[in-house]
Amino acid sequence: MTSDSSPVPGSRIRWRRGRVTELGRSWRDAQEMTVEVDGDGTLRALAHPSVVGSPRVGDDVLLNTTAWAQRLGTGGYALVVAVPDRLPADPTGPGHLVKGRYTPLQVTVQGVDEQDTEHHQLIAEAEDLGGMPVVVADLHSALPAVLAGVQATDPALRVAYVMTDGGALPAAFSRTLDSLADSLAGVVTVGQAFGGDLEAVTVHTGLLAARHVLHADVTIVTQGPGNLGTGTPWGFSGVAAGEACNAVHVLGGQTVGALRISEADPRPRHRGVSHHSLTAFGRVALGGVYLVAPRGLGSELGSQVEEDLAGQPQRNPIEWVDSDGLETALRDVGVPLSTMGRGLDEDRAYFLAAAAAGRYAAQLTLFGPLSA
DSSP states (O other): OOOTTSOOOOOOSOEEEEEEEEEEEEETTEEEEEEEETTTEEEEEEEOHHHHOOOOTTOEEEEEOHHHHTTOSTTOSEEEEEOTTSOOOOOOSOOOEEESTTSTTOEEEOBTTSTTSTTHHHHHHOOOOTTOEEEEESSGGGHHHHHHHHHHHOTTSOEEEEEESSSOSBGGGOHHHHHTGGGSSEEEEOTTOBOSSEEOSSHHHHHHHHHHTSOOSEEEEEEOSSOOBOSSSSOBTTHHHHHHHHHHHHTTOEEEEEOOEESSOSSGGGSEEOHHHHHIIIIIOOSOOEEEEESOSOHHHHHHHHHHHTTSOTTSOEEEEOOTTHHHHHHTSSSOOOBTTBOTTTOHHHHHHHHHHHHHHHHHHHHOOTTO
16 A cells, blocks of 8 residues: 655656667567657667567657667667557467566566476476586676687587576577577576576576576576676676576586686776676685686786686686687687677687686586596
8 A cells, every 4th residue: 555655756767759760680589770759869779579569660669768868888779668559469379477577568488497388397307407517607798708618629519598687688689699599509598587498487497497408518607788787896787697606506517607807998896807706706606616717818917817816715716728729719609709899809818718618618528627
């Protein structure tokens, strides 16, 4: 029951109405377009057709322009909320998992772990991951680099991707996933994230699905694109990487940490080993993580990385991995590499570290822990 004295919150969304003037690129469940908006001019907008339908040139669309107005990077689209004069048909598919729960755009999907699905019994009875290596990274941009490291070491390995909900919730927002579709055993979206090949309620059931439904040899876990950070020790969405490590540990997997290493980031807290990695793996993850650093960083950066990792708890062994061939694999991975607007040539250490984590995970499947 509400009280008359309770203040009404201010608006949290910047609403606009516009008209579609041109369609742009499309991929997976995403459609770019140009929209003309009175007072704002020409905007780049994005629609997810499974959520709002497929806008056409000439359609009036309702937009959420909040992130666009703030000139945010990854999330800087105007987002199509509805095509009010041509609403899509009602959904007819199965599923009872609601994601984006209790927001105006909540969606219903079929979860791999829910009743009345072909995989429910399998997930219900699954005890563990059977020692499967799981590479956990802070940023979505690490995904193709980790995959490149796995494939460069053993291209026969099946690699699954579990996408958590710290960044974008729709998997379709990621052009990287669209480009990597043929290289992955499948995508599992967990928590409030949706749109993967499989849906799961938690990171735990997502990992079990990767192992037992997709038959992955190695799984990669990251948030979707568009991480959130505040410049405070604990206020960043990558903290969840540590919680993902805990899930891997509980389920009997082998956790590999893809360190966020850079000598190009202008922010001191992210140079060398980022404080994000040191916090998530060193303070949040409680079960032990193989922390992988690549050889070949150069003496100055390599020494800084060694110094940064010196304070890690004993449960987190430091593994220095040979990086021969990894840069070639990164250039051949088939998708543009970019982190914070920097590509491979601008931030080689970041991508090399992620690829080294992938290489180490592949080696675990072949040889077991190298420091054992």
